[in-house]
Amino acid sequence: MATQGHAAAANGHDAHGHGDHHELSFVQKYIFPLDHKIIGMQYLFTGILMGVIGALMSYAFRMQMAFPGKAVPPFGLITPEFYNSMVTNHGSIMIFWFAMPVLIAAFGNFLIPLMIGCDDMVFPRVNRLSYQIFLLSAIVLIASMFVPGGGFGGAWTSYPPLSASSVYNQTPYGAPMWLFAVALEFVAFLLGGINFITTLMNSRAPGMKMYNIPIVIWMIIIASILFMASVGPLIAGAVMLLFDQTIGTGFFDPVRGGDPVLWQHLFWFFGHPEVYVVLLPAMGIVAEVLPVFARKKLFAYKTVLWTAIATGVLSFVVWAHHQFVAGIDPRMANIFTVTTLLISVPVTEMLFVYIGTLYGASIQLTTPMLFAIAFIAEFLIGGVTGIFLGASGSDIYFHDTYFVLAHFHYTFIPIAVIAVFAGIYYWFPKMFGRFMNDFWGKVHFWGTAIPFNGIFLPLFYTGAAGDHRRSFDLLNFPELRQPNLIFARQFATISLLVMLGFQVIFFINFFYCMFRGRKAGANPWNANTLEWVAPSPPPHGNFAELPNCHRGPYEYSVPGRESDYWPQNEPAT
Amino acid sequence: MATAIPIATQRSATGIPTGKLALWWVIGSEIVIFGGLLASYLMMRLMYDSWSDAASHTNTVAGAINTFILLTSSLFAVLAHDAAERGKGPQAAGYLLLTIGGGLNFLVVKAIEWTGEISHGFTITTNTFWSFYYTACGLHGLHVIGGMICMGIIAFDAVRGKNLQRVEYIGLYWHFVDIVWIFLFPLIYIAK
Amino acid sequence: MSEGNAAHNHTGPGHHHHEPHAPSYYVKIWAVLLVLLIVSITGPMLGNKILTLITAFGIAVVKALIVAAFFMHLNVEKKYIWYVLLTMLAAVAIFYFGVAADVQKYNGSNWTKPASYKYDEDMKKAHEAGGHGGEHGAEHGAEAGATHGAAQ
Amino acid sequence: MMESLIAAASSYAGQIDQVTHVVAILGGFWLLLAEAALFYFVFKYRRSRNPKAEYITGETKQQMKWIHWPHNLVLLCDIVILVFAVRAWYHVKQEMPPIDEEVRVVGHQWAWEFVHSGPDGKLGTDDDVSVVDELHLIVNKTYKFKLEAADVLHSFSIPAFRFKQDAVPGRQISGWFKPTKTGQYDVPCSQMCGIGHGIMGGQVYVHTPEEYRQWLDSKVPKSASLPVKGVDRIAMNQGGM
Structure with missing residues (x-):
């Protein structure tokens, strides 16, 4: 490979390049860092904080759903405006300010340089800028809920004309601020994505060929490319909608020549690939955790990689299934049904590969492994229920019901919560040089995985019985006043409270073990990938000596070897 | 603050320098942004017969002059790259300044053109054709301004022979902005 | 040490440099571009719609390709840069063809767009009524927006 | 199944419910199969029973069958679902029967x-x-x-x-x-x-x-x-x- 020449030369000035990094002040190191790991932490903590805010919002509106008209401490009576704003911002936060920063930005920043064996991202300052823009976007979003008129309440899809005019949405400041925050966030992730892609393409350890790259890195890169190729129209659309809101253009006003359906397309052309933008990194995390604790090579590496790429390509031609009944031409819906059902093939294939990895394995049920297995088990449900919605015929009924809501929470919670926990428990020793407590980790696991089903299984039922989304009081509709539906809603809400309660254990465990946990060595899990070569936690510059790569990342239990793992950097003897 | 360059930045597994590779991805992401906007415009332009009447009010002469200016500034940008390639920093900086001059000219023509249109009552809210007109040209204009600022900084370094490879990168960006205009020109000014 | 020197000093095996051209080479390409520009401006004067489309958009594509190939040096760049750019263009094309069926038409299977039809008619009338469709259009727009909001 | 949840009061309610039922049966089959395999493996190959893992690349022809067959069968199920879904869709959204x-x-x-x-x-x-x-x-x-x-x-x-x-x-x-x-x-x-x-x-x-x-x-x-x-x-x- 052409690189090896340079990289070897570059390794020469390693000592020089990083010698002067030790005298950084606290502010330089943690507030304005250039180190990819610290920036990853910033994304992780900001993302989790936003996730907690989003979860508290779900508490507010789930209480209203279960006990309509009762005061919800500490919010008091939930007004429709407040309800709409909570629903809208919950959706936006969980996807744009929780799932994306944690799955792509936090894990991407932390893992990419470590796992491909180099000392940092290629553009540390762009990386820092990307976080700062992201932080600004989060601040703008939070602020948008406290301006006169309240936060935007037009759903996270923000369909005009409702979102385009304060005459309709009653939030003259909330709506533009929401949109501005989203646009800023896109800019942050574009910068981050360019950094990720360039780093992977140019800065791999010598010897790391295409099929030696760990799956999680591939997934983050594919996700970044998907994001970059799909977000453009929505950035343009956000500018157009912002002009509609603020200076009175008519891009989406039919009377003035615009078209509301255009926004739907601009939004979902991005919105659907976005699902895979967060799904793929989660799949990647699971692909890292499974082989380590199964002590077994990942089944069919190349299949996983190519199915991921196929999923990415297909994700560009399925977007209109979100709009089947939204006013698009019904003939187009047939084309999009075909593509939507097709995309189930690579995704199921990926899941079968993961299940196949467990065949003949030697499974240690550690906390990260439990979460990884739970991801597969729960995501399967999310995937299968998606077919009801992708099949145009049944979508006529299920569209915009709680069935849809339960379906995508069955995909997003495994993605953004369960897989993220698997990743945090797994890489915690690398992040902080200490273990998290395994017992409390398992308590947290059962307290997350079981109540989660308690929330959303009842919602499949209520959705199939006709509960439609985003109504602040379903008792306004006679068909939805049946006692068993009311019970199901209450059951879901109580399960939510239980699940939220168990997260407290996680936070205590996390922060306690950050400082007091059992110390971990460089490679506590006996894993192969390059991040475990660096000390725990890795210093700025990561490796004492930059590693070379000699083999694929999943060579566990290779016959004829004494140890059951074979690190990527170990030369063949 | 310590500004040592990470080894990551200096590696080049693809054989393309890191900065240049990143710039190609920037251009890739810009293609979809402009592509989304222009595709939206094109759909409505093709649907509404009346938009050709609206388009007849655009100033073809100004558009043509601006195309000429941008093409010429692209020539200067590539000459700057050529000079940088030969290690002639000050000469490269000189060409960059000429490119910036082209950008300024472009903006001046644009300003005159917009002033005329606004004084005739064609503002961004007049109707959706003009909304697209101002949004697309405005977004493009912002790219011109951004490119000029970066070019100024790079020219400042280039005089002293520093960071000469960046002359090429900013040139790539400038050519891309030029290409966007090459498509805006027929879309807005010529097809009537 | 600056980033620039670091990256630029690489003349290792992977880093290719194309042959430097004389400035006159670029000037020649520029001259070709100018000729194309003149053709694209004069094209519409012939008054043939199809010819206009060819001279306007066909030439735009040619000009863009010339700038990309010779000024951006894509002719000597690694092939996969083309693939990256073409992928992005493909995304735009997919977007266009997926959306045009709804946005670019007045009607389709079981739907029509009366508002868009009326808008187009009004615009045409305004244009015929007076040279300055602009001011009229502005009033119309505001008025329409207001009635739209209030009447219903 | 669907009728027990909500009344079916139109001429095409039955057809749409039929699509739902087809998806439920085919999807449910795969779901149960996959979950069963997953939990069976987790149970069978836990460390206390199987201390030494096998080395399987999953890239030989023989092993790829385990991916290819499900792949083809899923595709087949998709086509079945597609036929039912598009028929219902065409009937409800594209056709316009004689109206009263x-x-x-x-x-x-x-x-x-x-x-x-x-x-x-x-x-x-x-x-x-x-x-x-x-x-x-x-x-x-x-x-x-x-x-x-x-x-x-x-x-x-x-x-x-x-x-x-x-x-x-x-x-x-x-x-x-x-x-x-x-x-x-x-x-x-x-x-x-x-x-x-x-x-x-x-x-x-x-x-x-x-x-x-x-x-x-x-x-x-x-x-x-x-x-x-x-x-x-x-x-x-x-x-x-």
């Missing part, structure tokens, strides 16, 4: 306006009966609706008919339904339409022809000339059934 009556539906913030064709059976005439949040239909008649939105997006949804269509400002979207069971059903708005989205819901009353005529009589002003023709038409259609 027309009704105009307009979504407002935050109420439905239903314009019934009135005694003369034609929309757009003086005797149209416009009612807020009440849609009155005759059982076993095929209705064509013309759906509009006055301000923002709404979604005209009748769960008991298994029917849903968004109303888009600037567009007029048509479709049809044929109620098959008398009774009273919800017509919620199921697309976010602003603060009052949660209270926006009407009722559809599916009447027998006699009940419908009574309702219509109560709406038509006595002074209007007796619209014999319209009533006759209804009666005639009734006879023809």
Whole structure:
């Protein structure tokens, strides 16, 4: 490979390049860092904080759903405006300010340089800028809920004309601020994505060929490319909608020549690939955790990689299934049904590969492994229920019901919560040089995985019985006043409270073990990938000596070897 | 603050320098942004017969002059790259300044053109054709301004022979902005 | 040490440099571009719609390709840069063809767009009524927006 | 399965439920199979029972079969689902069967306006009966609706008919339904339409022809000339059934 020449030369000035990094002040190191790991932490903590805010919002509106008209401490009576704003911002936060920063930005920043064996991202300052823009976007979003008129309440899809005019949405400041925050966030992730892609393409350890790259890195890169190729129209659309809101253009006003359906397309052309933008990194995390604790090579590496790429390509031609009944031409819906059902093939294939990895394995049920297995088990449900919605015929009924809501929470919670926990428990020793407590980790696991089903299984039922989304009081509709539906809603809400309660254990465990946990060595899990070569936690510059790569990342239990793992950097003897 | 360059930045597994590779991805992401906007415009332009009447009010002469200016500034940008390639920093900086001059000219023509249109009552809210007109040209204009600022900084370094490879990168960006205009020109000014 | 020197000093095996051209080479390409520009401006004067489309958009594509190939040096760049750019263009094309069926038409299977039809008619009338469709259009727009909001 | 959750009161409710059931059976099969395999492996290959893992690359032809066969079978299931789904979709959204009556539906913030064709059976005439949040239909008649939105997006949804269509400002979207069971059903708005989205819901009353005529009589002003023709038409259609 052409690189090896340079990289070897570059390794020469390693000592020089990083010698002067030790005298950084606290502010330089943690507030304005250039180190990819610290920036990853910033994304992780900001993302989790936003996730907690989003979860508290779900508490507010789930209480209203279960006990309509009762005061919800500490919010008091939930007004429709407040309800709409909570629903809208919950959706936006969980996807744009929780799932994306944690799955792509936090894990991407932390893992990419470590796992491909180099000392940092290629553009540390762009990386820092990307976080700062992201932080600004989060601040703008939070602020948008406290301006006169309240936060935007037009759903996270923000369909005009409702979102385009304060005459309709009653939030003259909330709506533009929401949109501005989203646009800023896109800019942050574009910068981050360019950094990720360039780093992977140019800065791999010598010897790391295409099929030696760990799956999680591939997934983050594919996700970044998907994001970059799909977000453009929505950035343009956000500018157009912002002009509609603020200076009175008519891009989406039919009377003035615009078209509301255009926004739907601009939004979902991005919105659907976005699902895979967060799904793929989660799949990647699971692909890292499974082989380590199964002590077994990942089944069919190349299949996983190519199915991921196929999923990415297909994700560009399925977007209109979100709009089947939204006013698009019904003939187009047939084309999009075909593509939507097709995309189930690579995704199921990926899941079968993961299940196949467990065949003949030697499974240690550690906390990260439990979460990884739970991801597969729960995501399967999310995937299968998606077919009801992708099949145009049944979508006529299920569209915009709680069935849809339960379906995508069955995909997003495994993605953004369960897989993220698997990743945090797994890489915690690398992040902080200490273990998290395994017992409390398992308590947290059962307290997350079981109540989660308690929330959303009842919602499949209520959705199939006709509960439609985003109504602040379903008792306004006679068909939805049946006692068993009311019970199901209450059951879901109580399960939510239980699940939220168990997260407290996680936070205590996390922060306690950050400082007091059992110390971990460089490679506590006996894993192969390059991040475990660096000390725990890795210093700025990561490796004492930059590693070379000699083999694929999943060579566990290779016959004829004494140890059951074979690190990527170990030369063949 | 310590500004040592990470080894990551200096590696080049693809054989393309890191900065240049990143710039190609920037251009890739810009293609979809402009592509989304222009595709939206094109759909409505093709649907509404009346938009050709609206388009007849655009100033073809100004558009043509601006195309000429941008093409010429692209020539200067590539000459700057050529000079940088030969290690002639000050000469490269000189060409960059000429490119910036082209950008300024472009903006001046644009300003005159917009002033005329606004004084005739064609503002961004007049109707959706003009909304697209101002949004697309405005977004493009912002790219011109951004490119000029970066070019100024790079020219400042280039005089002293520093960071000469960046002359090429900013040139790539400038050519891309030029290409966007090459498509805006027929879309807005010529097809009537 | 600056980033620039670091990256630029690489003349290792992977880093290719194309042959430097004389400035006159670029000037020649520029001259070709100018000729194309003149053709694209004069094209519409012939008054043939199809010819206009060819001279306007066909030439735009040619000009863009010339700038990309010779000024951006894509002719000597690694092939996969083309693939990256073409992928992005493909995304735009997919977007266009997926959306045009709804946005670019007045009607389709079981739907029509009366508002868009009326808008187009009004615009045409305004244009015929007076040279300055602009001011009229502005009033119309505001008025329409207001009635739209209030009447219903 | 679906009928036990919510009434099926239109001619195509059964067909849409059929799609749901096909998906449930095929999807359920794969779901159970995958979950069973997953938990069986986790149980069987846990460390205490199987201390040494096997080395399987999953890239030999023999091993790839385990991916390829499910791959092909999933594809086959997709095609089956596709056939059912597209048939139902075509029937509900693209076809326009011979119609008996027309009704105009307009979504407002935050109420439905239903314009019934009135005694003369034609929309757009003086005797149209416009009612807020009440849609009155005759059982076993095929209705064509013309759906509009006055301000923002709404979604005209009748769960008991298994029917849903968004109303888009600037567009007029048509479709049809044929109620098959008398009774009273919800017509919620199921697309976010602003603060009052949660209270926006009407009722559809599916009447027998006699009940419908009574309702219509109560709406038509006595002074209007007796619209014999319209009533006759209804009666005639009734006879023809």
